[in-house]
Amino acid sequence: MARLARKVRKIKKFDRVLFTCGGTAGHVNPALALARLIREENPGAKFLFVGADRGLERDLITKAGYDFKSVHISSFHRSFQPKEIRHNMISVLNLFRSPREAKAILREFQPDAVIGTGGYASYPAVKAAYQMGIPTAVHESNMVPGLATKLLEPYADCIMTGFEAARDGYKHPDKIIITGTPVRGDFFIRTKREAKRELNLDENKPLIVSFWGSLGASGMNRVMADFIALEAKKTPFYHMHAAGKDGYPMILNLLKQKNIDLKSNPDIKILEYIYNMPVVMRAADLVISRAGASTISELTALGVPAVLVPSPFVTNHHQEKNAKALETAGGAAVLSEETCTGQLLFQTAAGVLHDKDQYIQMQRAMASLGIPDAAERILYAVRNIGNEAESIAK
Secondary structure (H helix, E strand, O other): OOOOOOOOOOOOOOOEEEEEOOOOHHHHHHHHHHHHHHHHHOOOOEEEEEEEOOOOHHHHHHHOOOEEEEEOOOOOOOOOOHHHHHHHHHHHHHHHHHHHHHHHHHHHHOOOEEEEOOOHHHHHHHHHHHHOOOOEEEEEOOOOOOHHHHHHHHHOOEEEEOOHHHHHHOOOHHHEEEOOOOOOHHHOOOOHHHHHHHOOOOOOOOEEEEEOOOOOHHHHHHHHHHHHHHHOOOOOOEEEEEOOOOHHHHHHHHHHHOOOOHHHOOOEEEEOOOOOHHHHHHHOOEEEEOOOHHHHHHHHHHOOOEEEOOOOOOHHHHHHHHHHHHHHHOOEEEOOOOOOOHHHHHHHHHHHHHOHHHHHHHHHHHHHHOOOOHHHHHHHHHHOOOOOOOOOOO
16 A cells, blocks of 8 residues: 555554444444444453434444434535525535534544545534544445545545445545454354254245335335235245335235235235344345345355345435446346336346356355455554555455
8 A cells, every 4th residue: 555645653452442433224334233243352441432413323323332423513404495494404404513613522532544435414513523633534335435544535544445446536545454344253153054054944945035225115015916916826935025114014015905914924924124134134045125335245255146226315426336346246136126117126036046057156256356354444444544565365
């Protein structure tokens, strides 16, 4: 890695680390995974998480047992509706308010390093840390940098990304290190065979796992109802579908209208939420889902082929670009929501599972993109801020 333009102190040991992130679980989870790794190596380490005042990150972080402080920062909405104009005016005021708040937090906590893992909430703390001479790092899970990452590029001593192909999206290639995106360790503590046994599934019968994010989940649950109606005629595979809190009663009602009796189809399970996701994902032979960064990192780390329907509602088409990277590598089939039907989805999924040669190729392609030791790579990269070090070889 080329010498960075700014001289920063060498990080010998992480005693005090500040993480800043927010907006989605996909931004928070990598920070939590890295904090767990640091704590394993240094049980006495102190952590502080900084996020938006009203973001979901507060609940996720405090439930994980970490201290949390907020800054007043908010997004900008692309609308001229009166309420959106008021929201944007508040966001402008927050741009002047949040830097002072971030600097006050940094002075009080005195971190050895500040690590941002995405979301607009990470902007004020990383920028303030850079200005105060504190080593800074940014991690971007998506194929293309989000707005916060783009804005923070000048203030990050190193930028870590999930994919080699993402390198072209940045202006400072000397700062880019390919680390992958951390996946929780409990995804790897059992084999596929062990996971299937834990779920009381026949090892020789494929398991499809499907779920949708909150954005646009209603429409895709309707598609999934048609999918389930088709598979119920033959039940060629196990299927676990997480419909979400709002989608669960809707999909049950749709299946009732189609005269599908789930009691007569025990291999098909409709759930509000999959609480034991590490076990279920490890047992999965095929995943049908959106293409968010967290899902992509889990699929590649586990080497599970997928049928992806990217959300069209995500800013800057992040999910479409994430999915395209997996499709290009040969690990996933990608369908657009606009043309996706239950029949097309069923035919695509069944086609993947019934073609053994294609399936093995997809497994290998997906696994080739995975970086199971992503947290370790991130830790190594951050520790080498300010040093001349070799790039991390994948």
